[in-house]
Every structure is written in structure tokens, then in C-alpha cells.
Amino acid sequence: MKNRLKVERAEQNLSQNDLAERIGVSRQTINSIETGRYVPSTILALKFAQFFNKPVENLFTLEETD
Amino acid sequence: MKNRLKVERAEQNLSQNDLAERIGVSRQTINSIETGRYVPSTILALKFAQFFNKPVENLFTLEETD
């Protein structure tokens, strides 16, 4: 699964730490999701969507391997 | 987090087992999500959305406690 967190974050000029605090998770969680080490829970995905004001599908997209 | 899986399933007249096979998970996973025991991964949420042809936000919604 791919995600656009890094880009969305850049558009808002936020650091991983900023986003982590706004969403309520650790910075490592943000980093791990951005670098593809973790697939977030649906709760987290919905929070990102809410925060960036974009549909979940716009931030996260399935790949063949999923 | 609430979800509308049971309703969507009923609208399509599908059993938990049917949905499980279509999505590619075990029946217990479907049951556990429907009864609120598990929060699915974002990959699973996207698959449900794809299958029911509805946005993730339409199937899963955050609650205060999330």
C-alpha cells in the first residue's frame, strides 16, 4: 500500500513530529508509515484523512501485492 | 470506531463467509470487525471500500473515544 503522507506534510510544511503531535501518535509511527514499514490501523487512516481534509482513498492506495 | 459492514452485507445478501471469501480473510475476521472486537488494517478497509464501491469514510466512522 502506498501513501501520500510525506507529500501532504510537505504541502502543509509540517515535520514528522508536528504531524505526530497533531494526530496523537509517536513520531516513529509517522516515520514508519511514511517509509512503508507499517500499515496503519483504519482509525489512524481516518484521522489522517480528517486532518488533511481528504478522503482516505486519496491518501492511501492499494497495490497489487496487497 | 463504528462500521456498516453488517448492513452493506445485508444489502448485498451476503453471509459473513461469503464476504470473507470475496475479500480474502477468515470468517472470524469479518465477525470480529462487525462485532467491534477488531479495528481492521487500512489495507482491509480499502478492500471493503473497493468491494462495496463506497468511500472508506462511508463504511467506517470515528467515534469520540478514538
Place this chain on the structure above:
DNA sequence: TGATATTGTAAAGCTAGCTTTACAATATGT
């Protein structure tokens, strides 16, 4: 240059997601 911010990783520890197997309770259909 020197100090600070940002990002990438790693490890340990705990919890949660998912699987398989299994059984009971209820609903459906002949």
C-alpha cells in the same frame, strides 16, 4: 562554524490483528 531541527533506524516490550480449529446457539428451508 556551531547549534538546532529533521529524518532514518534500531531494539525491547506490550497490545492488537489475523489465522485455524472448534463448539454452541439461532435462523432458514424442505
Place this chain on the structure above:
DNA sequence: ACATATTGTAAAGCTAGCTTTACAATATCA
């Protein structure tokens, strides 16, 4: 009534998500 389908749970086992702490590499900026 009987057989079958559906749903709810449970337990064991494994993997993945998330936390905290910590350190190194790179970028930013006075």
C-alpha cells in the same frame, strides 16, 4: 421435525502496529 446455514465466541499461535528510548546522519540557519 430435521438438516443445513449462519452467527457468535473462544483459545492458541504468530505477526504486525505502536510506544519509549536512543543514536547517527543530514539539513537548516544564525
